[in-house]
Amino acid sequence: MRGRNPMAYRFFLHAHMTCTTCGFFALFFAILAGCGDNVIRESQRDRHRSGIPLTKVVDPGENELFQPPDKVLQKIDQKAPHEPADAYGDSKAKKPKDYVSLNGSIFVDWKKPKAAILLSGLLDGYVEPCGCAGLENQKGGLNRRMALVELLKEKEWPLAAIDLGGMVRRFGPQAAIKYQVAIDAHRILGYEAIGLGTHDLQLPSQTLLSQLTPEGKSPFVSANVRSIFDEDFGLIQRYRVIKVGGMRIGVTQVLGETFAENLQNADYEYQPPETALEPIVKRLKSEKCDLLILLANTTVEEARSLGETFTDFNYVVVAGDSDPPPPEPEAIQPHVQLIELGHKGMYVGVLGLYENPQQVRYQRIPLDGRFKDTDSITRLFAAYQDQLRTQGLAGLAxxxxxxxxxxxxxxxxxxxxxxxxxxxxxxxxxxxxxxxxxxxxxxxxxxxxxxxxxxxxxxxxxxxxxxxxxxxxxxxxxxxxxxxxxxxxxxxxxxxxxxxxxxxxxxxxxxxxxxxxxxxxxxxxxxxxxxxxxxxxxxxxxxxxxxxxxxx
Known part of the structure; x- marks a missing residue:
């Protein structure tokens, strides 16, 4: 199928999947997303904008989307001894949280960097703050991450965002829909490279293929996972070179052998990280990058070993073992640092890069209640809930x-x-x-x-x-x-x-x-x-x- 129009192929794929998977995957072809190519260039108009097309969303204020039947409304309207807020820790009665005192200040004494790199990973399906009770105590969520991005844009920091993968933790129709929502949110956030986790790769490969733009661009990067669609459509790129703030940032990703043991999808071919990285590192060095980052969807031990072996990487980014993750990078070689991000998207990291490489800064950021909801991500979540309503239990299998x-x-x-x-x-x-x-x-x-x-x-x-x-x-x-x-x-x-x-x-x-x-x-x-x-x-x-x- 080499040379075939990607959009035409998507219509073919839509029809094929509708008849072979009871139609539920047809949903994704109305919500297409993708991003970037091997060298991503800054836009003078908006350097943070990604190449993924915008998803059609619904207005969360359209109450008819969630209007229960009259007999249910009558029951709800009865005066109840406990309002729903009580189930969330009686938030009305509590004083506002002082998040700076609880979780610390951010970017203290930072000068404007030449470039800032937003690091995230292992969302694990938690597109909203982890949990439903005591919301003011919870961390994470893509809404809060968007608020952070808006803060950095207000500061006029040249920004690039990359993710080590692990968007979902289950598989099936709802996981596939949530994966789509997560990728759409990362498009809105402006991500330039997105890695792949084990559960991401358990989804049908058509789910990933639906993220291609009409121009055939993809957000996915991995050095050691190949797709049956790579030859014709370049679904998974081996690496990316991101241009931001006049700097060239080389990025690649690997899936560790421990996690790959659970990978059971014939649509993907796996290589050991060491085997795959050797030629990729040579190619990245030839790109004359200012900084090399390895996104490691691995155990901490595997990430350290890779950093010790491939010393051309400046940073190895991994989810890690602890929550909260360490506040500072760990030196594993004189010029190689290990950054842990934690789980469920509760924390992200920001690297601040300066003209003098010795002045680099790192900030671990708790996505707590100091970051408020944003209109763009809220509309996306409204669309997600409406998709679940439309599908119903049967459509969600x-x-x-x-x-x-x-x-x-x-x-x-x-x-x-x-x-x-x-x-x-x-x-x-x-x-x-x-x-x-x-x-x-x-x-x-x-x-x-x-x-x-x-x-x-x-x-x-x-x-x-x-x-x-x-x-x-x-x-x-x-x-x-x-x-x-x-x-x-x-x-x-x-x-x-x-x-x-x-x-x-x-x-x-x-x-x-x-x-x-x-x-x-x-x-x-x-x-x-x-x-x-x-x-x-x-x-x-x-x-x-x-x-x-x-x-x-």
């Missing part, structure tokens, strides 16, 4: 699976027929309003499986899929609104049927069905609550502190 116990769900109101005292306590807690919380958010999340799993009844909370007879949608299963009784006690259908006399059971079976609904405090603390109140979503959770508020 989320089929209901039987619960491991085989039990089925009836809803908390059915429990109230006999357990009225416990129900009244539950109804007065944020658990009962968990679904309304999603609906009332500025960008509704009630169609997002990653949010639904802990905000409705009858879902697997860590794997993001519904159980048989679990919540489906607002119209079909309004009785499963909220994080209900059965999320902790298990599905109660058989128990209810036996108690109501709908089935004939003996006394022994009746007792067994009652006993299986019982949960001890020890079980709740060790195995149940933490499935939703985990480190990401509820970092301040302590069972002994929270339990008195829901004790029943």
């Amino acid at each position: 989320l089929q209901a699976n039987p619960h491991p116990t085989g039990r089925q769900f009836v809803g908390s109101e059915t429990c109230a027929d006999c357990h009225s005292d416990a129900y009244e306590i539950w109804e007065a807690t944020p658990h009962s309003h968990a679904t309304e919380t999603l609906i009332k958010l500025p960008l509704g999340r009630q169609y997002d499986p990653e949010c639904l799993s802990c905000h409705v009844t009858g879902w697997e909370p860590q794997e993001y899929y519904p159980f048989t007879s679990g919540y489906e949608d607002q119209e079909k299963t309004p009785h499963l609104f909220g994080n209900g009784c059965e999320n902790c006690h298990g599905g109660g259908a058989a128990h209810v049927a036996a108690e109501n006399g709908d089935v004939d059971v003996d006394e022994e079976e009746l007792t067994r069905l009652r006993d299986q609904m019982h949960v001890t405090l020890q079980q709740a603390e060790k195995n149940i609550c933490v499935r939703c109140h985990d480190l990401d979503n509820s970092p301040e959770f302590e069972f002994k502190t929270y339990w008195p508020h829901v004790a029943h």
Whole structure:
């Protein structure tokens, strides 16, 4: 297919994938993105602008995108003992955070650099701040990263942005949609080179191919991963030379052997990093670069080893083992520095380059609440939520699976027929309003499986899929609104049927069905609550502190 028009090929690919993958990948060809070529030149009009075309987005103010049915609205409008804000740490009652005191100042005593390099990586699917509770305590998110970029542009710093890869941590339709959103956001942010992580490469190669611009440009770079589409379309470039601030920055990326063990996609060919880097380093040196950067999607040990072997690189950038990551680079050779960025996009790094190479500066930046949401990324997230709404559970390939116990769900109101005292306590807690919380958010999340799993009844909370007879949608299963009784006690259908006399059971079976609904405090603390109140979503959770508020 060499020489074939890339746009014409994309239309062919669209039609092919629509018939072979149930049509869900057709979504990506309406939202195409790409960037750069081997030598990226600055634009005098806007040196930070990337070559990726703009994604069509929707206005987050268009409430009809997230308008629930009338009967749901009536339920939401009922005065509740707890507003959704309570589930986010009662933010209305808390004083504004002093983020500088908490996480430190940034760019103290920095002079304007000749060039600044924004370093990021291992987003791991966290396109928004990590978690959903205690938002003011969370770090990360592409909205905040955009606010940082806008700050640097206001300072008129010549800026280039590069990412070591690892945009998603799952695979399947939602992961593919989220990958598209992440790449689109990086286009808006102005990224010049994007590496590839293991989970990125588990997605169909057509997902990456859809990022090519009509001119055939791609944002992807890797020295040791090749695609079946490279020969015809240059999907993955071996390296990039970025021109910024009058400097030439050479960039390449590798996927480490440890992570590559999990790579199972015949569309890609893998080489050991050492084998692939040797000729690439020679080519980069011939480009007369002022600085060489290796983006290492590897373990820290592998990154150090590569820095010790390939001493022409000035910086080796890796996610690392610790959060927060170290505040300063680590010297692994006299002229080779190791930079760790951490996980989930909570931190980024900025290299400040000056005329005198000895004056280089580095700043680790926590993406905390000092960075506010931006219109451009918020619109992109609104489009993402609308795509999830349009796809629905079926379009996201989320089929209901039987619960491991085989039990089925009836809803908390059915429990109230006999357990009225416990129900009244539950109804007065944020658990009962968990679904309304999603609906009332500025960008509704009630169609997002990653949010639904802990905000409705009858879902697997860590794997993001519904159980048989679990919540489906607002119209079909309004009785499963909220994080209900059965999320902790298990599905109660058989128990209810036996108690109501709908089935004939003996006394022994009746007792067994009652006993299986019982949960001890020890079980709740060790195995149940933490499935939703985990480190990401509820970092301040302590069972002994929270339990008195829901004790029943």
